[in-house]
Amino acid sequence: MGEQQPPAMTKEGQLKADIQTLAQSIAANAGSYEDFAQGLANAIITFVKACEVTVAAGIPVSTTGSAAAQTGATTATGTGTIS
Numbered sequence: 001m002g003e004q005q006p007p008a009m010t011k012e013g014q015l016k017a018d019i020q021t022l023a024q025s026i027a028a029n030a031g032s033y034e035d036f037a038q039g040l041a042n043a044i045i046t047f048v049k050a051c052e053v054t055v056a057a058g059i060p061v062s063t064t065g066s067a068a069a070q071t072g073a074t075t076a077t078g079t080g081t082i083s
Helices: 011-027 033-050
Strands: 053-055 061-064 071-074 080-082
Touching: 011 033
Parallel strands: none
Antiparallel strands: 053 080, 061 071
């Protein structure tokens, strides 16, 4: 199967990529479940990697160091939104 083009980050973009994968599989007349599954997995992974996760501000953090050299980590779980 050919390299998948990055779909638009929408359900419609993913659907278009899935249909393209299915059409390529049928056109190749391969009848290979593995080829189809690989193409579908590539389309899904490309879609997910193109997404952006936005986390709301206000997650508690703990810091150490001077005012000029702060280091730290979150101390609570944050909830993100995929867009």
